Amino acid sequence: xxxxxxxxxxxxxxxxxxxxxxxxxxxxxxxxxxxxxxxxxxxxxxxxxxxxxxxxxxxxxxxxxxxxxxxxxxxxxxxxxxxxxxxxxxxxxxxxxxxxxxxxxxxxxxxxxxxxxxxxxxxxxxxxxxxxxxxxxxxxxxxxxxxxxxxxxxxxxxxxxxxxxxxxxxxxxxxxxxxxxxxxxxxxxxxxxxxxxxxxxxxxxxxxxxxxxxxxxxxxxxxxxxxxxxxxxxxxxxxxxxxxxxxxxxxxxxxxxxxxxxxxxxxxxxxxxxxxxxxxxxxxxxxxxxxxxxxxxxxxxxxxxxxxxxxxxxxxxxxxxxxxxxxxxxxxxxxxxxxxxxxxxxxxxxxxxxxxxxxxxxxxxxx
Amino acid sequence: xxxxxxxxxxxxxxxxxxxxxxxxxxxxxxxxxxxxxxxxxxxxxxxxxxxxxxxxxxxxxxxxxxxxxxxxxxxxxxxxxxxxxxxxxxxxxxxxxxxxxxxxxxxxxxxxxxxxxxxxxxxxxxxxxxxxxxxxxxxxxxxxxxxxxxxxxxxxxxxxxxxxxxxxxxxxxxxxxxxxxxxxxxxxxxxxxxxxxxxxxxxxxxxxxxxxxxxxxxxxxxxxxxxxxxxxxxxxxxxxxxxxxxxxxxxxxxxxxxxxxxxxxxxxxxxxxxxxxxxxxxxxxxxxxxxxxxxxxxxxxxxxxxxxxxxxxxxxxxxxxxxxxxxxxxxxxxxxxxxxxxxxxxxxxxxxxxxxxxxxxxxxxxxxxxxxxxxxxxxxxxxxxxxxxxxxxxxxxxxxxxxxxxxxxxxxxxxxxxxxxxxxxxxxxxxxxxxxx
Numbered sequence: 119x120x121x122x123x124x125x126x127x128x129x130x131x132x133x134x135x136x137x138x139x140x141x142x143x144x145x146x147x148x149x150x151x152x153x154x155x156x157x158x159x160x161x162x163x164x165x166x167x168x169x170x171x172x173x174x175x176x177x178x179x180x181x182x183x184x185x186x187x188x189x190x191x192x193x194x195x196x197x198x199x200x201x202x203x204x205x206x207x208x209x210x211x212x213x214x215x216x217x218x219x220x221x222x223x224x225x226x227x228x229x230x231x232x233x234x235x236x237x238x239x240x241x242x243x244x245x246x247x248x249x250x251x252x253x254x255x256x257x258x259x260x261x262x263x264x265x266x267x268x269x270x271x272x273x274x275x276x277x278x279x280x281x282x283x284x285x286x287x288x289x290x291x292x293x294x295x296x297x298x299x300x301x302x303x304x305x306x307x308x309x310x311x312x313x314x315x316x317x318x319x320x321x322x323x324x325x326x327x328x329x330x331x332x333x334x335x336x337x338x339x340x341x342x343x344x345x346x347x348x349x350x351x352x353x354x355x356x357x358x359x360x361x362x363x364x365x366x367x368x369x370x371x372x373x374x375x376x377x378x379x380x381x382x383x384x385x386x387x388x389x390x391x392x393x394x395x396x397x398x399x400x401x402x403x404x405x406x407x408x409x410x411x412x413x414x415x416x417x418x419x420x421x422x423x424x425x426x427x428x429x430x431x432x433x434x435x436x437x438x439x440x441x442x443x444x445x446x447x448x449x450x451x452x453x454x455x456x457x458x459x460x461x462x463x464x465x466x467x468x469x470x471x472x473x474x475x476x477x478x479x480x481x482x483x484x485x
Numbered sequence: 486x487x488x489x490x491x492x493x494x495x496x497x498x499x500x501x502x503x504x505x506x507x508x509x510x511x512x513x514x515x516x517x518x519x520x521x522x523x524x525x526x527x528x529x530x531x532x533x534x535x536x537x538x539x540x541x542x543x544x545x546x547x548x549x550x551x552x553x554x555x556x557x558x559x560x561x562x563x564x565x566x567x568x569x570x571x572x573x574x575x576x577x578x579x580x581x582x583x584x585x586x587x588x589x590x591x592x593x594x595x596x597x598x599x600x601x602x603x604x605x606x607x608x609x610x611x612x613x614x615x616x617x618x619x620x621x622x623x624x625x626x627x628x629x630x631x632x633x634x635x636x637x638x639x640x641x642x643x644x645x646x647x648x649x650x651x652x653x654x655x656x657x658x659x660x661x662x663x664x665x666x667x668x669x670x671x672x673x674x675x676x677x678x679x680x681x682x683x684x685x686x687x688x689x690x691x692x693x694x695x696x697x698x699x700x701x702x703x704x705x706x707x708x709x710x711x712x713x714x715x716x717x718x719x720x721x722x723x724x725x726x727x728x729x730x731x732x733x734x735x736x737x738x739x740x741x742x743x744x745x746x747x748x749x750x751x752x753x754x755x756x757x758x759x760x761x762x763x764x765x766x767x768x769x770x771x772x773x774x775x776x777x778x779x780x781x782x783x784x785x786x787x788x789x790x791x792x793x794x795x796x797x798x799x800x801x802x803x804x805x806x807x808x809x810x811x812x813x814x815x816x817x818x819x820x821x822x823x824x825x826x827x828x829x830x831x832x833x834x835x836x837x838x839x840x841x842x843x844x845x846x847x848x849x850x851x852x853x854x855x856x857x858x859x860x861x862x863x864x865x866x867x868x869x870x871x872x873x874x875x876x877x878x879x880x881x882x883x884x885x886x887x888x889x890x891x892x893x894x895x896x897x898x899x900x901x902x903x904x905x906x907x908x909x910x911x912x913x914x915x916x917x918x919x920x921x922x
Contacts, residue, residue: 452865
C-alpha cells in the first residue's frame with residue numbers, strides 16, 4: 119500500500135470511518151446485520167442479540183453441501199453457538215452464562231465475533247466455503263471432450279458441465295450469474311475491509327472496556343464424558359501396542375546381526391554413519407507427513423477437473439496420477455487402521471471370554 | 486439386549502452414516518442426470534426454427550437460444566439448412582475416412598475451414614442451434630453410453646485456426662464440392678457408423694459462454710487472486726497489531742490461564758497422532774515384509790525399526806501430556822450438541838482461498854480410478870468411525886454384564902461379528918453342558 123498523503127484529518131471523516139468499516143464488514147458476511155445492530159450491541163441492547171446469534175450460527179456452522187439448510191429455532195442456534203465457541207476455546211465465561219433463548223448478550227456476541235475474526239482468516243474461509251463452483255469435481259468426461267476449444271480461458275480449454283448446463287438452461291444460467299455477482303460483491307467488500315479494519319479493532323477495544331470485569335475464579339462446568347475422551351484412550355492403546363510390537367520384532371534380529379557382523383574395519387563405520395543419516399532423514403520425512411497435516415492439500419477438495427493431453431507441461435495443477443497415488447497410500451493406511459481396530463476387538467473379546475469354562479468358540483471360516 | 490440410551494445413540498450414528506451415503510448417491514445421480522440431459526438434444530424454450538434436415542435421428546429438435554435471442558432471417562435459415570446438409574455429409578464421410586484410418590488431414594482441414602464461417606453465422610444467430618442438432622445427430626444410440634476413449638488419430642487434437650473469413654456462400658459451395666469428391670472415392674468405406682468422440686469445434690460449432698457470464702467469471706477469479714495475494718503478504722501491520730492486542734486483552738480479562746488448550750486443539754492433535762500411529766504401523770509393515778539381502782540392508786532395516794519405536798514413544802508422550810491437560814483443565818473435549826463440522830475444511834485456511842487448483846486428467850481410465858479410490862477412501866473412513874463408535878459403546882456392555890447367561894452369549898456373538906468381522910461373519914459358540922447323568 120502506498121503512503122497516505124499527510125493531510126489534516128477531517129473530524130467528519132474520522133467519525134465516518136467506523137460506520138463505513140462496519141458497513142463493509144457486513145457486506146462481506148453471509149447474513150450481515152446492519153451497522154446499527156453493531157452499535158446497539160456495544161451498549162448491550164437486547165434487540166441486537168438475536169441478529170448476532172444468527173450471524174454467529176452462520177459463521178460457525180459449515181454450509182450444508184446441497185444447500186438445504188434446516189432452519190433451526192433461535193434457541194437451538196444459540197445452544198449450538200455456545201457449544202461451538204466453547205469447543206474453539208473461547209476465553210470468556212460470560213458467553214456460557216447467557217440465556218439460551220437468544221434474548222440477551224449483544225455485547226458478548228460482538229466480542230465473540232471479533233474474537234473469531236481476529237484469530238484467523240475467518241472471512242476468507244467463509245467465502246471459500248460458499249464459493250460458487252464453476253468447474254466439475256465429479257468425473258464427467260464426455261462434456262469435457264465435446265467442448266474442447268470452446269472456453270475463452272485457454273488454460274482450461276473446455277467447458278465444464280456447469281458451464282454447458284448454463285447454455286442449455288438460460289434461466290438456471292441467470293441464477294448462476296446472480297450468485298457469481300453476489301459473490302463478487304462480497305469479495306470486493308472483503309478486500310476493502312482489509313483497508314479499513316483498523317478503526318474497527320480500535321473500537322472493539324472500547325467495547326471490551328465497557329464490559330464489567332470477570333471474576334477471577336471461574337466456576338467449572340461439570341465434565342461430560344464424551345466420545346472424544348475415548349478416542350484419546352484408543353490412540354494411546356494403539357501406540358502402546360505398536361511400541362511393544364516394534365520392540366519385540368527388533369530384539370532378536372539385532373542380536374543376530376551383532377553376532378554376524380561384529381568387528382568390521384573402518385570402512386564399515388563410515389557406511390554405518392551414512393546409513394544412520396539416511397534413516398534419520400527418512401523418518402523425518404515420515405514425521406512430517408502427519409505433522410503437516412497431509413502432504414497433498416485435499417485431493418478431495420474443490421479442484422476443477424480439466425482434461426489435457428497426457429504428458430502436458432506440468433505446473434498447471436495437480437496431475438490425476440499423483441492424486442491416485444496419494445489416494446492409494448491413504449487407502450492402504452486406512453485398511454491397516456481398520457484391521458488393527460478389529461484385531462484389538464478380537465483380543466479384548468478373547469480376553470473377556472477366555473476365562474470362562476465350558477465354552478468353545480469357533481471362529482468363522484478364514485478369509 | 487442393549488440399554489435404551491446406548492441403542493438410541495448407536496441408531497443415531499448409523500442413521501447419520503446412512504444419510505451421508507444417501508446424500509452421496511443423490512449427488513451422483515444428479516450429476517448423471519445433468520450430464521445425460523446435456524448430451525441429448527436440447528429442448529427448445531421458444532418456437533423453434535424449422536428443422537434443417539432430417540438426419541439419422543428422426544426427432545431432431547432445435548434447441549432454444551442461449552442468452553442472445555435474435556430471430557434468423559429466411560436467407561440465414563436457408564444457408565443454415567444448406568450448411569447442415571453439407572456437414573452431415575461430411576460427418577458421414579469422415580466416419581468412413583477415419584474407419585479407413587487414412588491420413589486425410591487436408592480434407593478434414595478444408596471441411597473445418599468450410600464450416601467455420603457457418604460457425605460465425607450461427608453464433609450470430611443462436612449459439613446452441615448447432616449444438617443441438619449435432620449433438621443429437623452424432624449420438625447414434627438413443628440413451629447414454631459412454632463413448633469409448635478416443636483414439637489418438639481422431640481430429641480431436643487438430644484444432645484448426647481459421648483466419649480468413651470466407652463468406653458463407655463460398656464456403657458452402659466449396660464444402661459441397663469436397664464431400665462429393667470424397668464420397669466418390671470412399672463410398673465403399675462408408676461403413677456402419679462408428680461411435681467416436683469428436684469435439685464440437687471440429688464440427689464447426691463453437692459454444693460460447695454469454696458475455697455477461699464471462700465478465701463475471703473473470704472478475705471472480707481476479708478477485709479471488711487478489712484476496713489470496715494480499716492475504717499472504719503483510720496487509721496492514723497496524724491492523725495485525727491491533728488484532729493481537731485485542732486477543733490478548735480478551736484472554737487476560739477472562740481470568741483463565743493463557744496456556745489453556747481448546748477442545749478443538751486437543752481433537753486436532755489427537756487426530757494427528759492417530760494418523761501418526763497408522764503411518765508408523767504401515768511403515769513397520771513395509772520393513773517387516775522387506776527381505777534384506779546383506780548386512781547393510783539389514784542394518785538399515787533395524788535402524789528404521791528402532792527409529793519407528795522412538796517416534797511411537799514420542800507420540801505416546803505427547804498423548805499423555807494431552808490427557809493430563811484435559812483432566813487438569815477439566816475440559817469437555819467434545820461437548821454435546823456441537824455443530825457438525827464439514828469434513829475437514831482443512832488444507833489450511835489459506836489453501837482453499839486460491840482459485841480452485843486444476844486437476845488434470847488425460848483419460849477416462851484415470852477418471853474411473855480416481856472416482857473409485859475416492860469412494861473407497863470415504864467408505865473406509867466411515868467404517869473406521871463406526872468401528873470406533875461401536876467399540877466405545879459395546880465393549881463396556883460386554884464387560885459389565887453377567888457372563889454365561891444366554892443373553893450374554895448372544896451379545897458376545899453379535900458384538901464379535903460387528904466389531905471383528907465387519908458384520909459379515911459370525912462365530913459359533915459351543916457350550917459344554919453338564920452330562921445328563
